[in-house]
Amino acid sequence: xxxxxxxxxxxxxxxxxxxxxxxxxxxxxxxxxxxxxxxxxxxxxxxxxxxxxxxxxxxxxxxxxxxxxxxxxxxxxxxxxxxxxxxxxxxxxxxxxxxxxxxxxxxxxxxxxxxxxxxxxxxxxxxxxxxxxxxxxxxxxxxxxxxxxxxxxxxxxxxxxxxxxxxxxxxxxxxxxxxxxxxxxxxxxxxxxxxxxxxxxxxxxxxxxxxxxxxxxxxxxx
Amino acid sequence: xxxxxxxxxxxxxxxxxxxxxxxxxxxxxxxxxxxxxxxxxxxxxxxxxxxxxxxxxxxxxxxxxxxxxxxxxxxxxxxxxxxxxxxxxxxxxxxxxxxxxxxxxxxxxxxxxxxxxxxxxxxxxxxxxxxxxxxxxxxxxxxxxxxxxxxxxxxxxxxxxxxxxxxxxxxxxxxxxxxxxxxxxxxxxxxxxxxxxxxxxxxxxxxxxxxxxxxxxxxxxx
DNA sequence: GCATCGTTTTAGCCTTGGCTAAAAATATCT
DNA sequence: AGATATTTTTAGCCAAGGCTAAAACGATGC
Numbered sequence: 001x002x003x004x005x006x007x008x009x010x011x012x013x014x015x016x017x018x019x020x021x022x023x024x025x026x027x028x029x030x031x032x033x034x035x036x037x038x039x040x041x042x043x044x045x046x047x048x049x050x051x052x053x054x055x056x057x058x059x060x061x062x063x064x065x066x067x068x069x070x071x072x073x074x075x076x077x078x079x080x081x082x083x084x085x086x087x088x089x090x091x092x093x094x095x096x097x098x099x100x101x102x103x104x105x106x107x108x109x110x111x112x113x114x115x116x117x118x119x120x121x122x123x124x125x126x127x128x129x130x131x132x133x134x135x136x137x138x139x140x141x142x143x144x145x146x147x148x149x150x151x152x153x154x155x156x157x158x159x160x161x162x163x164x165x166x167x168x169x170x171x172x173x174x175x176x177x178x179x180x181x182x183x184x185x186x187x188x189x190x191x192x193x194x195x196x197x198x199x200x201x202x203x204x205x206x207x208x209x210x211x212x213x214x215x216x217x218x219x220x221x222x
Numbered sequence: 223x224x225x226x227x228x229x230x231x232x233x234x235x236x237x238x239x240x241x242x243x244x245x246x247x248x249x250x251x252x253x254x255x256x257x258x259x260x261x262x263x264x265x266x267x268x269x270x271x272x273x274x275x276x277x278x279x280x281x282x283x284x285x286x287x288x289x290x291x292x293x294x295x296x297x298x299x300x301x302x303x304x305x306x307x308x309x310x311x312x313x314x315x316x317x318x319x320x321x322x323x324x325x326x327x328x329x330x331x332x333x334x335x336x337x338x339x340x341x342x343x344x345x346x347x348x349x350x351x352x353x354x355x356x357x358x359x360x361x362x363x364x365x366x367x368x369x370x371x372x373x374x375x376x377x378x379x380x381x382x383x384x385x386x387x388x389x390x391x392x393x394x395x396x397x398x399x400x401x402x403x404x405x406x407x408x409x410x411x412x413x414x415x416x417x418x419x420x421x422x423x424x425x426x427x428x429x430x431x432x433x434x435x436x437x438x439x440x441x442x443x444x
Numbered sequence: 445g446c447a448t449c450g451t452t453t454t455a456g457c458c459t460t461g462g463c464t465a466a467a468a469a470t471a472t473c474t
Numbered sequence: 475a476g477a478t479a480t481t482t483t484t485a486g487c488c489a490a491g492g493c494t495a496a497a498a499c500g501a502t503g504c
Contacts, residue, residue, distance in 0.1 A: 005461065279451080
């Protein structure tokens with residue numbers, strides 16, 4: 001069985017691997033908040049267990065086995081996030097750190113029980129896809145809100161997980177998955193937006209908009 | 223914050239302390255499945271943190287601080303056990319090992335959310351009392367089923383947590399907390415019983431009966 | 445009161461997963 | 475290409491929690 005550290009490394013490597021083919025030691029170290037040298041040592045161990053393929057000075061990639069473990073952890077994480085919101089009354093900005101601990105304390109049986117209790121969900125509260133039990137995961141579709149033209153109608157699909165402050169803020173504005181919105185005005189100088197959402201006009205900074213992904217419903221030029 | 227090991231040690235010391243004033247190194251080691259020498263080393267550490275009072279060769283006792291941590295862990299354990307049964311469809315013989323992991327991954331906020339979702343319960347699925355948030359715990363009352371005279375009517379209060387096989391067996395027979403039963407016949411040679419429970423006559427070995435505690439409703443001699 | 449026996453501690457070692465500082469490899473700039 | 479800058483690895487260290495084998499302690503029997 002993988003240790004907590006192992007699960008964290010694999011999950012993080014997978015995350016960084018999206019986009020880049022190989023993950024550098026320093027990028028991984030920075031994102032885990034661990035010294036570069038410690039990461040080098042750990043990568044050798046993971047390589048020895050066949051979880052990553054590691055070439056000194058060339059970064060790492062997950063092996064199939066490593067990817068399976070990474071997805072298993074991610075699945076447990078996202079099931080817990082949804083469970084905390086639906087069944088335990090947590091707000092979506094506080095679930096990440098809870099899930100971060102619970103994911104490592106979850107047996108196969110518990111994972112299955114969560115899945116069942118939630119009705120075999122496909123998305124977590126941030127709109128991120130929950131990997132299936134057999135390690136399949138949907139692509140994150142959706143356009144960045146920043147890319148929408150004025151007048152566009154769209155449905156929020158995903159608010160990128162990350163800063164709790166940002167999530168709390170977006171939540172208060174009604175910018176949550178499934179919400180419909182319309183781009184009312186774009187401010188070129190700083191990339192911020194005015195949008196119509198939940199019957200109200202709201203201002204979104206570029207910082208916020210960058211984390212919001214939407215499905216375009218109608219692109220009506222204004 | 224205490225580590226997983228620390229929580230396990232404190233919980234176990236508290237358990238062994240019921241009855242005996244001081245807990246010996248070897249008793250603790252045996253019940254934790256850890257070598258005596260390792261336990262000695264750990265006790266010194268715990269003493270250094272003010273969690274136990276430890277006199278070489280004289281065993282340990284929990285300090286008030288240590289007791290508080292032990293009860294906190296026990297509270298989380300029992301809240302999880304009940305939650306797993308009530309909200310996740312687990313049967314009571316499989317919850318111990320799950321709770322054993324989850325208790326260490328539970329924040330203050332999660333503990334409170336579980337408590338609320340369960341309606342501030344006082345007993346876990348085995349009938350054991352759940353410590354309150356401020357560290358109070360009810361005495362385990364109830365007479366051993368083995369001590370009941372023939373003809374006695376009683377209500378099951380508690381089935382001692384332990385062997386999953388025993389729990390599964392008791393559960394199948396309907397010997398669960400809140401169940402009413404009547405002692406029909408006692409077999410002196412091996413201490414086993416015939417009882418009426420759930421409209422049926424059941425045979426309970428002494429081994430099972432020893433783990434069942436009841437409130438006496440009526441002692442009618444037969 | 446001394447020898448013996450069981451319990452407990454000490455001594456020395458291991459693995460995991462961290463750290464810093466220094467050395468080596470790769471990348472970049474002119 | 476050569477010097478310099480950046481990245482990565484190596485070397486050596488630490489704390490937590492385990493282990494075994496040997497020594498010390500405390501209790502018991504005679």
